[in-house]
């Protein structure tokens with residue numbers, strides 16, 4: 001499917017709407033989720049136009065893949081003490097995955113014991 005450049009994260013990348021920024025480099029932007037699902041809830045997005053994990057894995061350059069992966073780690077480091085007990089990385093993909101925003105992103109959740117995986121069965 002073609003990437004929709006009108007999605008909200010594309011608008012954040014173009015600075016058309018604000019975000020509560022945590023980190024930015026050439027490959028990634030990280031910011032706090034507007035509706036946090038845990039005491040700490042950050043989002044990390046690649047700068048390139050990739051709809052989901054599969055598109056990113058298939059189409060991003062090696063430099064982008066490495067840069068984004070390291071950026072997620074950098075954000076985890078920056079969140080530091082607030083997620084010292086551990087954290088969860090989630091990448092929702094497609095309708096059944098619960099993906100709302102069609103720009104690839106990783107959620108970093110923590111700040112309390114999160115329980116096991118998904119709540120609804």
Ligand code: AMP
Pocket residue numbers: 008017019031032033034035036043091092098099100101102
């Ligand atoms: P997903 O369901 O995996 O696509 O997650 C999208 C996430 O983006 C949700 O957790 C939303 O709360 C979050 N979100 C939507 N709009 C914004 C925004 N303007 N700033 C920060 N987070 C947002």
